[in-house]
Amino acid sequence: MATRKEYKIKLISKELLNADTCYLGFECPEIAGTAVPGQFVNISAGTVFLKRPFGIASVDREKGTFNIGVKIVGKGTEQISKFETGMEVDCLGPLGNGFDFEGFGNVILTGGGTGVFPINFAYETLTSLGKNVTVCEGFRNASQVILNKPGYVLTTDAGDTGIKGTVIAGLDTLNITDPSGTLICCVGPIPMMKAISVWAEEKNIKCLVSMEQRMACGAGICLCCTVKVKDDGPDGFKNVRCCKEGPVFDSREVVWQ
Amino acid sequence: MSSSLNVNVGSVNLKSPLILASGTCNFGRELSEYYDLNILGGISSKGLTIKPRNGNPGVRVAECDSGMLNSVGLQNPGVHYFIENDLDFMKESGAAVIVNVAGHSFEDYVDMVTTLDLHKAKIDALEINLSCPNVKAGCMTIGSDPEAIKAITSKLRSLTDLPLWIKLTPNVTDIKATALAAQEGGADAVVLINTLMGMRIDIRTRRPVLTNNTGGYSGPAVKPVAIRMVAECNQVLDIPIVGCGGIADYKDVVEFMIAGASAVEIGTACLVHPALPVMITEDLDKYCEDNKLQIKELTGTLQRW
Numbered sequence: 001m002a003t004r005k006e007y008k009i010k011l012i013s014k015e016l017l018n019a020d021t022c023y024l025g026f027e028c029p030e031i032a033g034t035a036v037p038g039q040f041v042n043i044s045a046g047t048v049f050l051k052r053p054f055g056i057a058s059v060d061r062e063k064g065t066f067n068i069g070v071k072i073v074g075k076g077t078e079q080i081s082k083f084e085t086g087m088e089v090d091c092l093g094p095l096g097n098g099f100d101f102e103g104f105g106n107v108i109l110t111g112g113g114t115g116v117f118p119i120n121f122a123y124e125t126l127t128s129l130g131k132n133v134t135v136c137e138g139f140r141n142a143s144q145v146i147l148n149k150p151g152y153v154l155t156t157d158a159g160d161t162g163i164k165g166t167v168i169a170g171l172d173t174l175n176i177t178d179p180s181g182t183l184i185c186c187v188g189p190i191p192m193m194k195a196i197s198v199w200a201e202e203k204n205i206k207c208l209v210s211m212e213q214r215m216a217c218g219a220g221i222c223l224c225c226t227v228k229v230k231d232d233g234p235d236g237f238k239n240v241r242c243c244k245e246g247p248v249f250d251s252r253e254v255v256w257q
Numbered sequence: 258m259s260s261s262l263n264v265n266v267g268s269v270n271l272k273s274p275l276i277l278a279s280g281t282c283n284f285g286r287e288l289s290e291y292y293d294l295n296i297l298g299g300i301s302s303k304g305l306t307i308k309p310r311n312g313n314p315g316v317r318v319a320e321c322d323s324g325m326l327n328s329v330g331l332q333n334p335g336v337h338y339f340i341e342n343d344l345d346f347m348k349e350s351g352a353a354v355i356v357n358v359a360g361h362s363f364e365d366y367v368d369m370v371t372t373l374d375l376h377k378a379k380i381d382a383l384e385i386n387l388s389c390p391n392v393k394a395g396c397m398t399i400g401s402d403p404e405a406i407k408a409i410t411s412k413l414r415s416l417t418d419l420p421l422w423i424k425l426t427p428n429v430t431d432i433k434a435t436a437l438a439a440q441e442g443g444a445d446a447v448v449l450i451n452t453l454m455g456m457r458i459d460i461r462t463r464r465p466v467l468t469n470n471t472g473g474y475s476g477p478a479v480k481p482v483a484i485r486m487v488a489e490c491n492q493v494l495d496i497p498i499v500g501c502g503g504i505a506d507y508k509d510v511v512e513f514m515i516a517g518a519s520a521v522e523i524g525t526a527c528l529v530h531p532a533l534p535v536m537i538t539e540d541l542d543k544y545c546e547d548n549k550l551q552i553k554e555l556t557g558t559l560q561r562w
Contacts, residue, residue: 004291006532044529049476050320051529076320090530216318216325217528220287222280223303223329224318239311239332244287 007031009043009091011083012065017146021071021114022081023057029064031056031093037122038098038185038210038248041068042218044090046079053215053243055118055187056094057147069117069146095218096247099208104183107131108174108205110196112138112167115187116147118210122185123149134174138167138192167192168199179205186210186251197251207251213242220244228255258296258538261545264553266497266519267445269382269420271298271353273541274510274552275534278501278524279304279357279384279424280329284343285350291531295351296538298520302339302347304359304386307368309335315468319457324476324503324525326455328469331359336372344379353381355422363399366409367416374417383419385410385444388426388451397451400426403438410442422499424448427482436490436498448499448522449490450483475525477503484516491517491557505533507540514555 013025031041035056042051054068072078083089099122101107107126109119116137126133134153139145141158148154154162155170163169167188176182186196187210200207215225226239227246230253237255240246262273276299282288285300294300312332319326334342339356347354356373360366366385373383387400387409399405406423413421423439425432427450436447452473457466465471483502490498500518504510505526513521527533545552 004532006291006530048320049323049325049529050318092531214316214318216327217531219291219528219531221283221531222318222327222528223283223312223332224327226312226317226332228314233309235311237311239314 005092007091007093008088010088011085014083014085017069018143021069021146023067023069024080024083025065025067026091027065028091031091032059032064032066033061035059035066035094036098037125038118039094039096040218040247041066041091041093042095042215043068043080045076048076048079050076050216051090051092051218052076052080053095053218055114055121055210057117057120058124059121069114071114092218096243097245099185099248101126101131101183104181104206105132106134106178106182108134108136108171108182108184110136110167110171110184110186111188112192113189115189115210118187119185120147136167136170136174138170138188166195168195171196171199176203176205179203182206183208190257193251194256197254197256200251208248209251209254210247211242211249211254212247215243218243228257229253230255259542259545261551262538262541263551264298264520266382266422266499267420269353271520273298273538274514274518274520275537276301276353276355276499276520276522277527277534278522279386281524281527284339285347285352286343288527288531289350292535297350297352297534299353299355299381300347300350301355301384301522302343302357303333304331304357305333305336305339305369306331306359306361307336307365307372309333309338313469316466317468317472319466319472321455321457321474321476321478323478324474326457326467326472326474327452328467328472330469336369340372340376344376348379354379355382355384356380357384357386357424359386363409363412366413370413370416374419377417377419380419382422382445383417384422384424384448385413386424386451388424397426397428400435401429403434406435406438407442410439410444414443420445422446422448424451426451427479427486428454432486433489433493436494440494440496444496446497446499446519447490447494448501449486450479450502453479453482475502477505477526479503480509484512487513487518488516488559491559507537507544510537510541511544511555514552515557515559517557517559519553519556
């Protein structure tokens, strides 16, 4: 009996990016062939019960491979970081809705933390499409900086590398001449995305944010990972599934906590 | 799938004992992206209320050993939206349509059953949820009191000819008393069990992981509790039992049926492997073939010491 979107994926590469973050490459032609930036996969994490969601960081459609970045924050991510190359794990994907770049000549990719992984996939996709892309990323300090490329605007809270300040200080250095033709795509911690969405709204620039919430199934069936969005109904908001209606939302739809 | 998986829950004929449990499959549409729902015995809808509900705020899931706590809080689009948008999809899936009915008061349940009875041609059974631990009123409050269970069941019995399955909470001292109350009220079956109430605490912040503080524990960890309750109730009930709690493979299905279940519901394991029912169905087919039996022959064959 055929099943869909549920695959055994094989770990083919593993690289340590800093003290607590690694970069894993998996073989899965079905996921690599169809994934778009902003989508994620849900991966079995050893002995823990639930799968763990990760934004897709890169794909190689010809080789049928894709990458994710894993920051060790608990039991599940620790076990994933110890996976050995050659081993096969259960995976659902690609899941959720990615970024829609259609109609925008300029795209600003911004965020921080593990958000730099989906930003990397968006950067690779947009540059291959010949779009005008600017990347602005914020980190706590120099030791946290990962996947940084020449030409990126870099900020750190500590100021030990790049511009001192939050990612907003980096965005302020950009010369935006065509706000209506510009799109901001943002992946990072919730307070950072909230600040960026306020910044974007002041500049009248459309802003897409990739939300996160504690997730169970990733398949839209448990209703655990909900995000609060504006609604005309009696409550003034509704809870929608991060995994299914998201994870990418227009920042103006989100009810920020 | 072979005919050896046919079972009956009272008057309801199912082509397989496997039913998707309420709250773990929405209305089936998302899972149809993974496999053909026609292999299932039935689908139990997300718990429905008269009006749409946004459910609980904040963090709704906390992982535990061999399972999870949830505190979704009956988020659902409301019964009228369901009838307009989801009921036909469920009917056309080929699986039996079980509609899970929730409420906050006696009157809510009456309104729900009256409304759904108008669409009885598309519904195979109503699963009356007297057991959700994540809402402040109704559900588990009613479902902990045998007198209230009997009263509400007999009232609903008078409103519809649709089979009434009463889904009970394990958060009681004597499950036999609540199950018998459902039977005395005129239930066609009982569904055992809903989630066990639990809590997890973040030791750094000393706050509960769930914003609702408590939630319902489900997954393989609760299976022994559910099996015990099915076996206990099977000794005293005349009506059939639908077993539910921690099923993750075909052996679990067989175990529940030996304990006394006529059919089973599978839920939390599908959150980890959405297409699990496909594998379980294949394995059950093979089990029946290897053992030269009809799956229904297993029900209540427990040999106690």
